[in-house]
Amino acid sequence: RRERGLPPGPPTVPLLGNIHLLLNFEQMHLKFMEWSRQYGEVFSIKIGSTTMVVLSSPTAIKEIVDKNSWAANSRPVNYLAGLAAGGYHILFAADTPLLRNLRKAIARFFSPANTLRRVSIQAAESTQLLHELMTQPEDFANSIQRYTHSIAMITSYGQRVSSLTSPKMQGFYQTLHRFLHILLPGVYPPLDLVPALKYLPERWAPWLAACRRSKSETAAFHLEHSSAAAGRAEKHGDDIPAEGESFMSSVSKMRLSQEEYDAYSYTGFSLVEAGSDTSAAFLLSLVLILAVYPERQERARREIEAVVGAARLPELADFKHLPFVEALVKEVIRIRPAFPMGIPHFTTEEIRYKNYVVPKDATVVLNTYSVFHNPDISEEPEVFRPERFMLSEHGTRPGMHTGFRDNFLFGAGRRICPGQSVAQATMQLTTMRLLWAFSFSAAVDLKTGRAIGRELDFYDHEFVVMPHAFECVIQLRSCEQRDVVAQASNDARSLLRQYEH
Numbered sequence: 001r002r003e004r005g006l007p008p009g010p011p012t013v014p015l016l017g018n019i020h021l022l023l024n025f026e027q028m029h030l031k032f033m034e035w036s037r038q039y040g041e042v043f044s045i046k047i048g049s050t051t052m053v054v055l056s057s058p059t060a061i062k063e064i065v066d067k068n069s070w071a072a073n074s075r076p077v078n079y080l081a082g083l084a085a086g087g088y089h090i091l092f093a094a095d096t097p098l099l100r101n102l103r104k105a106i107a108r109f110f111s112p113a114n115t116l117r118r119v120s121i122q123a124a125e126s127t128q129l130l131h132e133l134m135t136q137p138e139d140f141a142n143s144i145q146r147y148t149h150s151i152a153m154i155t156s157y158g159q160r161v162s163s164l165t166s167p168k169m170q171g172f173y174q175t176l177h178r179f180l181h182i183l184l185p186g187v188y189p190p191l192d193l194v195p196a197l198k199y200l201p202e203r204w205a206p207w208l209a210a211c212r213r214s215k216s217e218t219a220a221f222h223l224e225h226s227s228a229a230a231g232r233a234e235k236h237g238d239d240i241p242a243e244g245e246s247f248m249s250s251v252s253k254m255r256l257s258q259e260e261y262d263a264y265s266y267t268g269f270s271l272v273e274a275g276s277d278t279s280a281a282f283l284l285s286l287v288l289i290l291a292v293y294p295e296r297q298e299r300a301r302r303e304i305e306a307v308v309g310a311a312r313l314p315e316l317a318d319f320k321h322l323p324f325v326e327a328l329v330k331e332v333i334r335i336r337p338a339f340p341m342g343i344p345h346f347t348t349e350e351i352r353y354k355n356y357v358v359p360k361d362a363t364v365v366l367n368t369y370s371v372f373h374n375p376d377i378s379e380e381p382e383v384f385r386p387e388r389f390m391l392s393e394h395g396t397r398p399g400m401h402t403g404f405r406d407n408f409l410f411g412a413g414r415r416i417c418p419g420q421s422v423a424q425a426t427m428q429l430t431t432m433r434l435l436w437a438f439s440f441s442a443a444v445d446l447k448t449g450r451a452i453g454r455e456l457d458f459y460d461h462e463f464v465v466m467p468h469a470f471e472c473v474i475q476l477r478s479c480e481q482r483d484v485v486a487q488a489s490n491d492a493r494s495l496l497r498q499y500e501h
């Protein structure tokens with residue numbers, strides 16, 4: 001039964017509460033959107049005796065999570081993530097003093113000034129992506145994953161990934177996907193809801209072996225790369241240029257206890273994880289959407305050509321002169337956000353909002369998808385229409401004061417994504433460069449062989465939401481583009497070589 005003061009929500013049944021309504025994880029964001037229309041901007045779900053509060057308006061997210069960050073700053077207990085990550089995975093870690101220091105170190109490392117310094121690395125890596133798409137366009141999905149992974153590896157460890165067939169990269173993605181698979185609802189019984197299951201003997205608890213394997217694979221990865229980064233920092237000391245200092249080389253200069261070092265070292269892996277699939281999800285969506293919407297593609301390209309010309313690659317500084325390209329990036333994010341339900345927060349104090357109580361020890365979900373797809377806020381939200389962002393700053397119906405901000409994709413409160421400026425730079429720079437160099441067409445579902453339509457109902461809803469495998473035609477626009485890409489990728493080699501060890 002719902003406690004007094006809780007926001008409304010779907011009717012409950014004895015013992016289960018609403019669990020029986022939450023069995024289809026793939027469609028959960030759609031279910032949450034439906035409930036937000038029915039029960040309002042804040043609704044609650046009972047999961048056994050525990051409570052989940054779902055926030056579906058910009059104002060509710062701002063008032064409950066941004067303004068009460070001190071009370072909505074933790075994460076719900078995730079028993080399996082704890083087993084598989086030894087409690088060190090920042091995305092799942094509760095708000096402890098160790099975590100607060102770690103977050104401060106991450107925030108310092110990703111300060112806007114530091115991020116700006118590192119754009120040269122993203123720019124250099126992007127020339128390699130363009131070169132790969134020019135020479136092996138059929139491998140575009142792999143190239144995009146190599147590209148985002150390599151940026152994340154340089155950021156975290158100062159170690160680049162140069163080859164599409166790199167066994168280390170394949171190993172990383174296998175490790176990552178095995179870890180995320182363990183966490184998908186439905187793969188294993190809900191151990192956080194039925195704690196008695198934790199005491200089952202090993203032969204009836206297959207998750208124990210899966211978590212052990214995941215933990216040792218991850219440890220092998222982060223310990224190897226952390227100690228290599230520390231070794232390089234010791235050898236080269238202050239010779240490392242500021243933009244080249246990796247997170248783990250900066251950590252190697254700190255005085256840390258063994259426990260702190262273990263947590264920071266694990267975080268090297270988490271940063272690679274957080275930066276690889278997420279930015280790749282955006283770029284794969286972008287390619288798919290450009291192929292499906294040739295007229296928007298053409299309009300964006302004309303705008304780039306007018307500002308940049310054909311004789312050089314677009315630079316990040318060009319982005320602010322390209323309002324339609326900016327609108328296109330925002331619309332790709334809006335229509336298919338990589339985290340449609342954010343990453344759950346957890347309250348450590350009661351919070352009051354309007355007439356409702358968000359109790360202590362409640363999971364708080366940022367219902368990003370529903371915010372982005374609310375017809376009261378955005379006209380025809382299911383339609384891909386970048387022009388909406390030309391009419392109003394946040395793509396809302398003109399004249400609406402919704403409490404919107406530009407970065408809902410990246411969460412809220414103190415746990416908001418610390419890598420958001422790196423991610424924004426990757427998304428903006430790569431979008432301009434892809435549009436400048438190539439045309440995209442004829443997206444085809446690899447499973448069925450059918451052309452992909454404008455409904456964009458072509459997504460995997462796992463941990464990070466991204467398009468299924470698809471094929472598409474990527475053509476260099478002319479020999480002028482070919483020459484500029486060849487020259488730029490050649491020029492970038494000397495910078496990138498510093499990160500090839």
Ligand code: HEM
Nearest residue numbers: 090091274275278279338343410411412415416417419423
């Ligand atoms: C398009 C790309 C990205 C998206 C969509 C994204 C999104 C998010 C979201 C929704 C959260 C949870 C925020 C919350 O709790 O409300 C998060 C957390 C986080 N992100 Fe990102 N992110 C992206 C790229 C990156 C990059 C490039 C990095 C680092 C290089 C990064 C590092 C992190 C970390 C460390 C956290 C955990 C913060 C914490 O729990 O305290 N992310 N991200």
